[in-house]
Amino acid sequence: MLPITRVRVLESDxxxxxxxxxxxxxxxxxxxxxxxxxxxxxxxxDLAALLAALREVxxxxxxxxxxxxxxxxxxxGLPVVSRDSGKSSAAPPPAPAPAPPPRPVAPQPVAAQRKxxxxxxxxxxxxxxxYADGCDLIVLNTVxxxxxxxxxxxxxxxxxxxxxxxxxxxxxxSARVFCRKLDAELIAIAGIYAVxxxxxxxxxxxxAMAYLDDGRLKIEAHKI
Numbered sequence: 452m453l454p455i456t457r458v459r460v461l462e463s464d465x466x467x468x469x470x471x472x473x474x475x476x477x478x479x480x481x482x483x484x485x486x487x488x489x490x491x492x493x494x495x496x497d498l499a500a501l502l503a504a505l506r507e508v509x510x511x512x513x514x515x516x517x518x519x520x521x522x523x524x525x526x527x528g529l530p531v532v533s534r535d536s537g538k539s540s541a542a543p544p545p546a547p548a549p550a551p552p553p554r555p556v557a558p559q560p561v562a563a564q565r566k567x568x569x570x571x572x573x574x575x576x577x578x579x580x581x582y583a584d585g586c587d588l589i590v591l592n593t594v595x596x597x598x599x600x601x602x603x604x605x606x607x608x609x610x611x612x613x614x615x616x617x618x619x620x621x622x623x624x625s626a627r628v629f630c631r632k633l634d635a636e637l638i639a640i641a642g643i644y645a646v647x648x649x650x651x652x653x654x655x656x657x658x659a660m661a662y663l664d665d666g667r668l669k670i671e672a673h674k675i
Contacts, residue, residue: 455487455488456642457488457489457491457516458512459492460490460491460492460494460496460501461494462494462496463494463495464496465496465497465500466500468504469504472504472505472507472508475508476508476509478646479636479637479646479647482636482637482646483509483510484508484509487511487513488510488511488512488513489532490505490512490516490524491515491516491518492515492518492519492520494519495519495520496519498515498520498523498524498527499523502527512529513530514530515529515530515531515532516531516533516534517531517533517534566584566585567586568583568586568588568589568604568607569581569586569589569602570589571589571590573592574592574593574594575590575593575594575600575614576595577595577597577614578598579598580598580599581598581599581601582601583601583602583603584603585603586602586604587602587604587605587606587607588602588604588605588618589609590608590609591609591610593613594610594611594612594613594614594616595613595614596613596636598613598615599615599617601617602619603621603623603626604618604619605618605619605626605628606618606626607629608628608629608630608631609631610630610631611630611634611656612628612632612634612635612638613636614636615635615637615638616628616630616661617637617639617640618640618641619640619641620639620642622641622642624641624663626640626662627661628640628661628662629658629659629673630658632656633650633653633654633655633656633657633659633670634655634656635650638650638661638670640663640668641663643663643666643667644668645661645668653670653671653672657672658674659671659672660672660673
């Protein structure tokens with residue numbers, strides 16, 4: 452599974468985007484290099500210049516969302532995807548077949564479709580990426596700078612978090628990140644993220660918890 456980031460373009464002049472990209476590189480150089488993105492723009496701009504600016508800092512554009520840049524993307528050979536689903540918009544989906552009338556059934560208890568947590572005992576070193584598919588991730592050791600831990604559920608780190616932690620990557624906004632010592636490069640929950648400069652305002656080298664509150668990422672002191 453490859454996590455994809457959406458880059459939202461708010462500036463019609465590509466030259467105005469470059470300083471913001473430079474700031475991203477300064478804050479999290481390892482996260483930016485090789486980052487795969489979908490370009491999402493509400494404004495018309497020079498797509499070729501925008502692509503060049505992204506590629507100069509190591510970002511890899513994979514597709515463009517439907518909108519003002521769609522025609523330019525198709526001409527450049529880039530896929531155009533739906534803003535909502537992320538699926539290709541080249542052809543409309545077939546109409547669903549009419550559903551058969553429901554049959555009366557006795558109510559049955561619904562079992563939770565949740566896998567057991569993935570447990571990693573060894574340190575996660577720079578350049579490594581650990582992904583917990585459909586479950587929580589429990590790390591019993593340290594997540595080093597340049598390492599990345601990803602989970603569909605929550606992430607529990609019983610050592611120092613010095614790399615990147617991305618929880619709820621399939622959209623679970625109730626997911627949380629817990630760690631015993633906080634010194635992260637990036638924390639994200641359901642696509643809402645904070646980088647190192649923002650995280651430093653939280654509990655440095657102390658137990659912490661990150662969660663979403665009304666769509667905003669909060670990082671607070673929390674014993675683990």
